[in-house]
Amino acid sequence: xxxxxxxxxxxxxxxxxxxGISVVVNQGEIVTxxxxxxxxxxxxxKTISGLRKVSSGSIFFDGQDISKVPAHxxxxxxxxxxxxxxxxxxxxxxxxxxxxxKFNRKDRKSEMxxxxxxxxxxxxxxxxxxxxxxxxxxxxxxxxxxxxxALMARPKVxxxxxxxxxxxxxxxxxxxxxITTINTELGTTILLVEQNAQQALQRAHRAYVLETGKxxxxxxxxDLLNDPxxxxxxxxxxxxxx
Amino acid sequence: xINIRDKGAEIWEGWNRPKRVAxxxxxxxLAGLLPFAASWGPTSFLNTPITSFQNVLVYPVGMFIxxxxxxxxxxxxxxxxxxxxxxxFAIGAYSQAILSTKFGWSTWEVLPVGIAIAMFSGMLLGxxxxxxxxxxxxxITLGFGEIVRIIALNSKGTGGPNGVAGIPNPPAVFGxxxxxxxxxxxxxxxxxxxxxxxxxxxRFTVRRPGRAWEAIRQDEDVAALMGVNTLxxxxxxxxxxxxxxxxxxxxxxxxVMVISPDMFKFDVSVLILACVVFGGIGNIWGVILGAGIxxxxxDRIRFISDARQVIFGLVLIIMMNLRPxxxxxxxxxxxxxxxxKK
Numbered sequence: 194x195x196x197x198x199x200x201x202x203x204x205x206x207x208x209x210x211x212x213g214i215s216v217v218v219n220q221g222e223i224v225t226x227x228x229x230x231x232x233x234x235x236x237x238x239k240t241i242s243g244l245r246k247v248s249s250g251s252i253f254f255d256g257q258d259i260s261k262v263p264a265h266x267x268x269x270x271x272x273x274x275x276x277x278x279x280x281x282x283x284x285x286x287x288x289x290x291x292x293x294x295k296f297n298r299k300d301r302k303s304e305m306x307x308x309x310x311x312x313x314x315x316x317x318x319x320x321x322x323x324x325x326x327x328x329x330x331x332x333x334x335x336x337x338x339x340x341x342x343a344l345m346a347r348p349k350v351x352x353x354x355x356x357x358x359x360x361x362x363x364x365x366x367x368x369x370x371x372i373t374t375i376n377t378e379l380g381t382t383i384l385l386v387e388q389n390a391q392q393a394l395q396r397a398h399r400a401y402v403l404e405t406g407k408x409x410x411x412x413x414x415x416d417l418l419n420d421p422x423x424x425x426x427x428x429x430x431x432x433x434x435x
Numbered sequence: 436x437i438n439i440r441d442k443g444a445e446i447w448e449g450w451n452r453p454k455r456v457a458x459x460x461x462x463x464x465l466a467g468l469l470p471f472a473a474s475w476g477p478t479s480f481l482n483t484p485i486t487s488f489q490n491v492l493v494y495p496v497g498m499f500i501x502x503x504x505x506x507x508x509x510x511x512x513x514x515x516x517x518x519x520x521x522x523x524f525a526i527g528a529y530s531q532a533i534l535s536t537k538f539g540w541s542t543w544e545v546l547p548v549g550i551a552i553a554m555f556s557g558m559l560l561g562x563x564x565x566x567x568x569x570x571x572x573x574x575i576t577l578g579f580g581e582i583v584r585i586i587a588l589n590s591k592g593t594g595g596p597n598g599v600a601g602i603p604n605p606p607a608v609f610g611x612x613x614x615x616x617x618x619x620x621x622x623x624x625x626x627x628x629x630x631x632x633x634x635x636x637x638r639f640t641v642r643r644p645g646r647a648w649e650a651i652r653q654d655e656d657v658a659a660l661m662g663v664n665t666l667x668x669x670x671x672x673x674x675x676x677x678x679x680x681x682x683x684x685x686x687x688x689x690x691v692m693v694i695s696p697d698m699f700k701f702d703v704s705v706l707i708l709a710c711v712v713f714g715g716i717g718n719i720w721g722v723i724l725g726a727g728i729x730x731x732x733x734d735r736i737r738f739i740s741d742a743r744q745v746i747f748g749l750v751l752i753i754m755m756n757l758r759p760x761x762x763x764x765x766x767x768x769x770x771x772x773x774x775x776k777k
Contacts, residue, residue: 244656268662280657282650293650296643297662346662 194220194349194382201250203240210236212406218384223376225385225393227427228403234386235277238352242274243267269297271349275339283328287319290327290338294345312341315371333364350382357389369396390427394418440763466626470619483734489618495730497625498683503710503726504632505679511717513672514652516573518704519580523553523677525699527684529587532599532694542605542689553681554674561673565666580704588696598695605689621690632679633719648672713754715761724762
């Protein structure tokens with residue numbers, strides 16, 4: 194698995210939101226895109242999953258240019274996204290939401306059960322709530338459901354869009370722990386978009402810093418944690434010590 | 436307020452198969468006996484003052500239920516606002532009118548062709564229009580409804596403003612004659628089609644298309660992320676809805692024998708949509724009830740005919756305040772009982 198974005202440009206109408214960025218995600222990595230609001234993080238993810246059109250540049254997935262492939266076919270290729278703001282189906286039960294994640298997979302029933310078991314092991318909370326409507330879950334549970342649903346398709350790369358958004362600190366820590374587990378135990382490659390740079394940099398292997406549609410820094414995540422500019426801009430004060 | 440729909444579903448869940456079959460059969464038989472309700476003592480209050488009750492049952496009641504069910508697939512199931520549904524009704528009606536008067540086809544021969552033409556025009560409209568969302572889609576469908584009517588009004592082939600006259604009734608089937616003397620036969624025909632559509636919708640809903648529509652209705656972008664080919668599934672719901680509208684149109688034309696463009700105005704689209712919303716958007720039984728009431732009442736309370744529209748509007752406003760989800764709202768999913776646990 195190798196995901197490579199080359200000189201990507203994306204427009205909203207006449208406004209250029211992504212101004213030529215290049216990002217590489219290698220097999221087994223957790224790569225994070227950090228940056229402020231409006232930096233283009235979410236747009237980048239949406240373009241990878243196919244919800245936004247590419248203006249120029251290309252997206253290579255396992256060597257194949259997928260920038261013209263429609264969103265629903267990218268899932269079959271192995272790209273799954275847990276969308277921003279969780280984006281679960283509020284009127285479907287937890288189980289139905291998870292089943293939607295396998296919409297195109299014509300696996301046998303045993304494999305469906307296998308996948309469900311895998312998700313329930315990761316998120317025991319979801320198992321307790323299988324019959325409950327998605328919309329009535331707490332924010333953290335909805336995030337678990339969104340991630341679990343994306344994993345149902347057995348993706349090669351998992352795109353996570355601000356999984357910590359709107360969650361309580363305890364739950365944020367919990368979600369990030371699970372992200373590491375998914376990476377180490379399931380071997381799923383992860384591209385993580387976050388505003389919570391502290392947590393994201395601690396969990397990721399490599400990181401890109403986005404500012405107004407451009408990559409301004411690219412480095413090992415641990416290096417960025419100690420980078421004075423990054424500390425000043427994204428990790429609160431420039432003071433050291435955490 | 437108690438939710439009659441959920442209460443009903445609860446009772447239904449508790450029943451075994453023979454009990455369910457019995458209920459369905461009894462309901463169908465009772466519905467089939469409706470044409471005689473006006474002449475039977477206890478139910479004679481149902482009789483309508485001007486148009487005969489049996490004719491009211493066919494049009495508007497039966498036809499509106501049929502069309503509301505068709506529109507419900509589009510609006511209720513996949514959540515696409517269609518304000519020009521009358522176009523498919525008109526296309527069905529004109530197919531029947533032209534093919535029967537000019538080429539001598541019988542209604543039964545026209546029916547599949549009329550449905551096919553309606554489906555094709557649904558696809559023609561849907562392919563470009565379904566790339567748009569929400570308000571934009573509503574405006575395009577509204578425009579389409581008007582375009583169809585205006586074409587019928589201005590082209591020679593459709594008889595212009597005079598429409599088409601002398602459309603033959605359907606030929607008899609199994610000894611059932613379809614003419615002015617036997618409106619109850621028409622009603623049974625429409626009832627049969629309603630049952631067919633209900634059965635079809637229920638089939639679809641539990642399978643992949645139903646899941647896909649549900650996902651699209653709740654969040655189209657996320658549905659695409661799940662691998663749902665949203666354009667294709669939206670197109671399917673549109674085309675199936677069009678087919679039902681077309682079938683209703685074919686039947687309508689051969690029942691009334693004369694059609695003209697002013698029967699297919701925008702307000703018919705609105706009225707059908709009102710039936711869906713009033714009864715309970717997305718719920719078959721609600722839609723049937725809503726369409727039945729909205730189609731029947733204006734004929735029953737004609738003695739206040741001048742104020743008909745005002746009262747009608749008032750009822751809708753009150754309804755939308757008291758029960759914004761309609762008479763029988765779609766399933767509210769706070770807790771969903773697992774099938775396996777039962």
